[in-house]
Amino acid sequence: IRRLHSDEGAILLPRSPVVTVMGHVDHGKTSLLDALRQTSIAAKEAGGITQHLGAFVVSMSSGASITFLDTPGHAAFSAMRARGAAVTDIVVLVVAADDGVMPQTLEAISHAKKANVPIVVAINKCDKPDADPQKVKNQLVSEGLMLEEFGGDIQVIEVSATKGIGLDLLEEALLLQSELMDLKAQIDGPAQAFVVEARVDRGRGPLATAIMKSGTLSSGNRIVVGAEWGKIRAIRDMMGKVIETAGPSMPVEIEGLKGVPLAGDDVVVVHSDGRAKMLSAGRKSKVEEYRLNKKSS
Numbered sequence: 001i002r003r004l005h006s007d008e009g010a011i012l013l014p015r016s017p018v019v020t021v022m023g024h025v026d027h028g029k030t031s032l033l034d035a036l037r038q039t040s041i042a043a044k045e046a047g048g049i050t051q052h053l054g055a056f057v058v059s060m061s062s063g064a065s066i067t068f069l070d071t072p073g074h075a076a077f078s079a080m081r082a083r084g085a086a087v088t089d090i091v092v093l094v095v096a097a098d099d100g101v102m103p104q105t106l107e108a109i110s111h112a113k114k115a116n117v118p119i120v121v122a123i124n125k126c127d128k129p130d131a132d133p134q135k136v137k138n139q140l141v142s143e144g145l146m147l148e149e150f151g152g153d154i155q156v157i158e159v160s161a162t163k164g165i166g167l168d169l170l171e172e173a174l175l176l177q178s179e180l181m182d183l184k185a186q187i188d189g190p191a192q193a194f195v196v197e198a199r200v201d202r203g204r205g206p207l208a209t210a211i212m213k214s215g216t217l218s219s220g221n222r223i224v225v226g227a228e229w230g231k232i233r234a235i236r237d238m239m240g241k242v243i244e245t246a247g248p249s250m251p252v253e254i255e256g257l258k259g260v261p262l263a264g265d266d267v268v269v270v271h272s273d274g275r276a277k278m279l280s281a282g283r284k285s286k287v288e289e290y291r292l293n294k295k296s297s
């Protein structure tokens with residue numbers, strides 16, 4: 001294992017990429033996520049039963065893995081970014097091979113560029129008789145994307161989400177992109193994470209799906225999540241298995257919060273209930289103040 005030291009002397013280890021799927025409506029974002037989820041070993045072990053928890057992990061036979069955010073579309077990406085959550089490492093830009101570049105394709109490109117997140121293009125629906133992947137590539141080049149085929153560094157993979165074609169190539173392309181980016185995170189020390197989805201379960205109370213950014217999250221940790229706080233009662237992986245600790249790039253479901261946080265909220269570990277309550281109260285009053293100011297202006 002490569003061990004590298006940051007400026008502060010903390011130990012940094014390679015981590016998996018976190019990927020968001022974007023593209024024009026009906027170009028197959030949801031279908032692609034469904035198909036990718038089915039390639040996950042975990043999904044196979046669970047007999048194909050998968051829950052929508054906001055994220056899933058595809059584990060490759062090589063041991064490498066990729067974390068996918070399970071909320072397609074730009075709204076989620078923008079909401080997270082607006083709240084300062086730079087959680088995505090790579091954007092998969094889905095473009096339908098029959099339809100080509102459309103307004104929301106351009107919007108996705110502009111989001112990714114603004115966020116400085118590299119793009120891997122998935123030309124979808126290549127099974128269709130009227131598919132024209134070359135036309136799509138030419139369109140993307142005229143929009144300023146430096147595709148590999150034209151001497152740039154953006155990979156393009158031709159896929160069919162519904163026929164399950166090219167998914168392995170897409171996953172390999174994402175791993176290659178991630179290697180180029182040399183993604184690393186600190187694994188020791190207190191956890192930092194971002195919420196991607198939160199809800200209330202009737203039996204288990206507030207539940208938050210968070211993607212780990214750095215450090216180690218452990219059961220029993222006191223956490224502040226946005227303006228909410230709690231003591232972690234249980235951490236589950238995306239297959240619903242209870243785990244004791246979680247490290248960088250892992251999506252986890254956290255149980256034990258007193259309230260429901262928002263997508264994009266950050267998760268920080270604090271050392272006491274008192275400190276957690278104080279931070280949470282401070283943030284709640286700030287939110288309230290902001291709300292009142294907005295009303296009066």
Ligand code: GDP
Nearest residue numbers: 024025026027028029030031124125160161162
């Ligand atoms: P989204 O709006 O981008 O999430 O698109 P969807 O995943 O909902 O797909 C829109 C439509 O395109 C659905 O009817 C899908 O069955 C269809 N579709 C998605 N991927 C493919 C594909 O690879 N081939 C074909 N032929 N149809 C597809």
